[in-house]
Amino acid sequence: MARDTETEMTAFEARKVDLERSIFARMFRASHAARKQGQKILQQISGLSVVEWRIIWDLHEVGPLRISELAELIGIDRSLVSRALPAMEKAGLVTLTRGASDARQVIVRLTDAGEDRYAQCTAAMGRRRADAQKAFTAEELDLFLSFLDRFEVVVDQPPELYSRIRE
Amino acid sequence: MARDTETEMTAFEARKVDLERSIFARMFRASHAARKQGQKILQQISGLSVVEWRIIWDLHEVGPLRISELAELIGIDRSLVSRALPAMEKAGLVTLTRGASDARQVIVRLTDAGEDRYAQCTAAMGRRRADAQKAFTAEELDLFLSFLDRFEVVVDQPPELYSRIRE
């Protein structure tokens, strides 16, 4: 792909260097790679999707939950949770019951089979979390999380702040 | 949502605190929020999708590019680029021509209308990038990027490293 002389960096290479310095590009790439890796680990171990794993993990950690609570913990739209659950119930991983005091609610509980599936995946996913943790000292981890805090302040701004025409 | 006594933190609340300390959960949430915000900014300004914006931005910065090069810069599968381009050509934003020396290749060029669309969006997207930049000192930014480097070392490991049964 020779565009400039052989000894100079091409515009393409220069662009890649630029993007290495872009927080947005780096955040996307890193979290995208994390997601793909997680999907593959779960696929190889148990055939679960990331959403299914998160549902199982959250139910194991917290106990019975409502659909909207699961969606809040996982950070996804509740329609995605709502769609995932019937197949999980059919697979015997969870039970779905109507709320005793509020019949609008669906209460999701982990079954023994669900606990088995949890056990199947948690060691691998825990090793991955441990590896990520070990890449940082405790102090660095705090700092990394504080950087993410600051980044989130920016990306949680309403889009109108940026899209509106400015002087 | 009273589960424990009113003065104690619920398991649900405790779980949320746990997830605040999880690099993976935080990376997903932060990059997801960034993506949604970007989508909305672009939607409000120009109706472009994120992929379309990135194509225009990369062509503006680098000059004519092949489909595989665009996919590499953006960090997505080339089928996504391949699918986005016909509509962009139809909208007059890019031209598509076969490679002069390799007829397999498609060379993508930005048109004047594409440059206009670039101009329409770049100020807003640049403000967002500037705001993110301003949240950090130059030193902190270097550190943040080095943390992302380390995180990527972990998530770029083959999934078999984690999914394989271990002693």
Add this chain to the structure above:
DNA sequence: GAAAATTATGTGACTTGTCACGCATTATCT
């Protein structure tokens, strides 16, 4: 007690993204 407002969930329709396969073209090997 009835009406209106709000809430919790389910689903239609769509967008975004991935993987595998096929076709055409080019490069390599003999």
Add this chain to the structure above:
DNA sequence: AGATAATGCGTGACAAGTCACATAATTTTC
């Protein structure tokens, strides 16, 4: 020169995710 391998792209089929609307149940208001 012909056969084989590799490459670049297009597309089928599917998965993951979002948004809006509808329905049912509960809460609030009068």
